[in-house]
Amino acid sequence: MTISPPYRADIVGSFLRPTVLHDARHNHAAGDLSTHALRAVEDDAIEALIRAQADAGLTVATDGEFRRSWWHFDYFGLLNGVEVVELDHGIQFQGVQTKPRGIEISGPISFPSDHPFLAHFRALRDLLARTTGAVPKFTIPAPTVLDFRLEPGHLAAPYEHRDDIVDDLVQAYRDALAAFYAEGARYLQFDDTAWAYLCSEAELAKARDRGIETDAIAERYAGILNRILEGKPDDLVVTTHVCRGNFRSTWISSGGYEPVAEQLLANTAYDGYFLEYDNDRSGGFEPLRFLPEGNKTVVLGLITTKNGDLESVDAVKARIDETAAFASLGQLALSPQCGFASTEEGNTLTEAEQWAKVREVVAIAADVWR
Numbered sequence: 252m253t254i255s256p257p258y259r260a261d262i263v264g265s266f267l268r269p270t271v272l273h274d275a276r277h278n279h280a281a282g283d284l285s286t287h288a289l290r291a292v293e294d295d296a297i298e299a300l301i302r303a304q305a306d307a308g309l310t311v312a313t314d315g316e317f318r319r320s321w322w323h324f325d326y327f328g329l330l331n332g333v334e335v336v337e338l339d340h341g342i343q344f345q346g347v348q349t350k351p352r353g354i355e356i357s358g359p360i361s362f363p364s365d366h367p368f369l370a371h372f373r374a375l376r377d378l379l380a381r382t383t384g385a386v387p388k389f390t391i392p393a394p395t396v397l398d399f400r401l402e403p404g405h406l407a408a409p410y411e412h413r414d415d416i417v418d419d420l421v422q423a424y425r426d427a428l429a430a431f432y433a434e435g436a437r438y439l440q441f442d443d444t445a446w447a448y449l450c451s452e453a454e455l456a457k458a459r460d461r462g463i464e465t466d467a468i469a470e471r472y473a474g475i476l477n478r479i480l481e482g483k484p485d486d487l488v489v490t491t492h493v494c495r496g497n498f499r500s501t502w503i504s505s506g507g508y509e510p511v512a513e514q515l516l517a518n519t520a521y522d523g524y525f526l527e528y529d530n531d532r533s534g535g536f537e538p539l540r541f542l543p544e545g546n547k548t549v550v551l552g553l554i555t556t557k558n559g560d561l562e563s564v565d566a567v568k569a570r571i572d573e574t575a576a577f578a579s580l581g582q583l584a585l586s587p588q589c590g591f592a593s594t595e596e597g598n599t600l601t602e603a604e605q606w607a608k609v610r611e612v613v614a615i616a617a618d619v620w621r
Contacts, residue, residue: 256386256438256488257523257548257584258310260616263492263556264390264440265322265590266315267597267605272296276320276595293318298378305383307606308613311438312385314375315592322442322593323392323400324352329367330423332360333397336405354397355405360419362426369430376435389436391427393443393491394420394479395472403462413462417475424479432487440490440525445472446515447495447527450506450534469514480520490523490550494589495532507534516541516549523548528570529555529588539577549578552588554612559604567615585616 268276275292278284297314304312319325328335336355368391375387397420401413410416431439446469448454455465480489493508493515508515508526516524516538527533528551542549551574553567567585574583591598591605 256311256388257490257525257550257586258386259584259620260309260613261311261525261550261584261586262304262309262313262388262609262612263525263552263587263590264313264316264388264442265592266300266313266317267592267600267602268315268317268595269296269299269602272317273595294374294378297375298382301375301378301382301385303606304609305385307609308617309609310386311388312375312379312383313388313390314371316390316590318371320595321352322390322590323396324354326368326391327354327397329363330360331363332356332358332419353402353405354400355407356401356410356416357407359409360416360423362423362430364430366427366430369434372431372434372436386438387436388438388440389431390440390442390492393441393445394424394475395443395445398472398475399445399448399458399463401461421475421478425482428479428483428487428489432484437486438488438490440492441476441521442492442494444494446491446493446511447506449511450508452506469511470518473514473519476519476521488522490525490548491519491521492525492589493527494593495527506532508538509534512538512541516547517543522546523550523584525550525552525586527552527588529553529557536574536577539574542578542582544579544582548582548584550584550586552586554585554587554608556587556589556591556598556600556605556608558598559600559607561604561607561611564611564615567611568619571615571619580620585612585619587612 272292275284275289279286279289297317300315300317301312316322324335327333334355334357335352337352372389375389379385379387398413449469458465483489526549539549551571553570554562587608
């Protein structure tokens, strides 16, 4: 294993919600279960998840995002000045659409000192301290997602233009990093769909229709992220997962990483990059040539979470071997391609299949990085 994250065998973050948790959230929404009782069910489910992650051989553990409905809206909607609102459309995936939700800026953006995700991290931290002792990993959506998904007309004073939110958004994320660090977080991940959309001409066209200036947008996003990450403590590892869409085993974006690779890998201050490489839509490994020598790590998402079919071990190892022409093996690691449940609905595979995938990641990583 690497001494610090990302680890040779790692995970993106979310896991399938167990039936007991689905039922509890349904009953809570219907008014038949108290918030306190729901928290107790979540705590029990997360403790079981933590033990399952350790049993699968992982050094790291997440809370599976079990306290969330969405990977992004739950966090954004709890920032000051940001509201989750109902739209006349959802996010369109291949053959299916999400619930019709979106982001609205209602006032000055800032990170509240009592943001509920801080309590979520504390609960994970404390559960791990008294159970498996694994390293806690915590995920939040990247600021670029908020910018990219902002619909026209959804800005309020003091902002008149999309660019007007940048300074406050940067400060909100700097404050978030400081708050999580103060609670003991040393491994955070920014989940990000925006970079993948920048690899897709279809998604770029949709962005322009939303009023986004797409010329030099990769440079703009690298600048925003670097302003957030500059000055972070040396022992705080911040990675990103570049996601091509993950809802009920469907997807959104296609296109290799070439259009953004230099800005993303060489010019942003992330410590690691979880990149999806589970199918032809993700392109080849050539963009990895932009990974600078040093401490940065690319985590290869070669094990799909879209279905329960277990990958061929030899085929995965062969693909890792293919990267040798573009990146050092010492700067690579392995993980599932995405989370197993970016929203509470989850992907179309069983829990048994999910854990078989995780165990395969661990076994392959142990063999490749002896």
